[in-house]
Amino acid sequence: MPLPASIKHEKNIVFVSNIAIFLILVFGFRFLGWKGILVYAGFLALLLFTIINVWQRPRNIKDTITYQALLIGGFFMVLPFYWMFITSFKSYKEALAFPPTWWPTEFHWKNWVEAWNAPKGNIYGDPPVPLTFTRYFYVSIMVGIVTTCGSFTVSALAAYAFARMQFWGRGLFFYIIIAMMMIPGQVLLIPNYLTLAKLRWLDHYQALIIPWLASVFSIFLLRQFFITIPEDLWDAAQIDGAGRFRFLWQIVIPLSKPVIITAGIFDFLGNWNSLFWPLIVTTRPEMRTLMVGLQAFNQDAGSDFHLLMAASTFAVLPIVIMFFFLQRFFIQGIARTGLK
Structure with missing residues (x-):
């Protein structure tokens, strides 16, 4: 035809x-x-x-x-x-060559091994110590997972209260929390640092985790989805004898899985990519995160760009893998948030 x-x-x-x-x-x-x-x-x-x-x-x-x-x-x-x-596979000379080469003349596979095992700790005057990226990965992953789980717990409870419960000043408190998103982080940097110093939390995991256990964006994202859940489900849950917490845990949370994963991705990425805050609140090399560890390749005499690119590949690869497997939930979470 x-x-x-x-x-x-x-x-x-x-x-x-x-x-x-x-x-x-x-x-x-x-x-x-x-x-x-x-x-x-x-x-x-x-x-x-x-x-x-x-x-x-x-x-x-x-x-x-x-x-x-x-x-x-x-x-x-x-x-x-x-x-x-x-x-990351080029030599130091070829990495700085101009015009640039889009394919290495010779593959230097040892760059990855050298970048992983290179002596670290010489960051902004720190004494060199025999640390590998294994330690930086451990700190970043541990801080990211704990912070993401804690942020989910706090954000889910706060979002449920703002979306499903009636109390005096609910709208006012919610708008105040949302307004905090407009305050630059640099404004709160010194007060937060002084607070942690008085608590003697500097150079400890508490300084990397506790300030980020609540996320305004996650509260907003979850709240916008929670208000779309039909009220009939709450009525049916009450008939079955379920309370607020059981309704949240057994009904609301399973229905909100795409949005929760989306909020979790944002929280984890924020902690994984954080550089300035870990650099301020930590001085011991073994307490620093992966992003701070990358600064070891930037020296006063110049930067080892070939090793820096290899180390950057280490840092990016887990995020790419995570997004590859969770992109379906990420897209669903963004698409469903504003629906009613």
């Missing part, structure tokens, strides 16, 4: 536009030489995949342009990660 003329016209436009994008990329990377082909080889594969999909299932021109724009945006988002990963 012959295709309608409109579909044939759309297919021709899709084909020509994709070929044009490909030619632009080819000539754009022409000055990089033949090694530059590896940079856009992955993009070309995605481009061909898009062409095949559109060819098999014709879409309108608007959708086609949207997919192409997203494809180009995705390419430029992946490019820094590619650069970080590929630079």
